[in-house]
Amino acid sequence: MSLAIEMTGLTKVYPNGRGISDVNLTVEEGDIFGFLGPNGAGKTTAMKMMAGLVKPDRGDVRLFGASVTDDFVNAMKHVGCMIETAESYPYMTANDNLKLFATFYPDVDQKRIDECLEITGMLKYKHEKPRRFSLGMKQRLGIAAAILSRPRLLILDEPLNGLDVEGMLEMRRMIKQLSQHGTTFFISSHLIHDVELTCTRIGVVYGGKLVNVDDTQSILANYSSLENYFVSEVERHARI
Structure with missing residues (x-):
């Protein structure tokens, strides 16, 4: 599979200490990737760098092989965004x-x-x-x-925000439908249940770090729910 997204050493730290540091991540074409973390974990910062709205302190994001920093027009050619x-x-x-x-x-x-x-x-x-x-x-x-x-890639920041139950069901159906036609998704959310039902792969962000990436299926083979997995990851990294 070819890569839709490749982050290498992606870092942006604000004066208040928030942001993300040294994120390395690849997302393959066709994935519905869920970027999961509590509010303030750095999800929106990462997505703003992906969309070229914020310049990284260090590191780079490539979309379909083109660098967002050095080749913005080509990187964004096949990308649709909804951020914040x-x-x-x-x-x-x-x-x-x-x-x-x-x-x-x-x-x-x-x-x-x-x-x-x-x-x-x-x-x-x-x-x-x-x-x-x-x-x-x-x-x-x-x-x-x-x-x-x-677009071949959709970057959606909290797309289920403010939707009623019917709206959430429709949004999930739409994401799956577009994914079947080859659209790759990068979705941030703090709504764990919806990520579990929608996303094929999941990355957990905590305290500005990407603490784990795994397939939804293999997480659910080892944990009773994504929520249990998320809580255990957060607890493990809160202790470190």
Whole structure:
């Protein structure tokens, strides 16, 4: 398998001591990779470096072989992102928001916009304005924007945030559906149960360090649940 993501010695430490240090990680194409850790563990920092929004102190991230630091345009060519919050223009309709994002991509037409609204369950709200949307609907619109260009890799920071149970089920179904069509996912979350049900591989981040990476199946073969595994990893590393 070829690599979608390769992090080597990735380090970014803020003056308050938060951030991540010396993360080495590879994610293969086709993986649904779950980046799991408590709030403040460094998940968003790592994802911002992957998306080129923050410069690392040391180390590098390669996406499909291209360095985010040295070859940003090629690295991001096949990548869709939703980091921290799904941003949209509140007084433009959902459709007009996506039309605006579509201007960045040569081959995204109205048919593709409708397709993305359909995939995310937002087609029926296409003429409504996001200022009236719930947090979950804003998240879905953010994902519709992230998949417009048919990316090979989707970087999603807490994509299940603010979704009701039905929304979570739909989001999980959508991730699995896109994954079957070859999309690789890198998803951060603190919602352990959803990561367990969605992700094929899992990395645990604690105190700015990547403490373990394993296949979901082999974790569940040794632990009764991902939550038990996570608690035991955190306890083990809290003692070190």
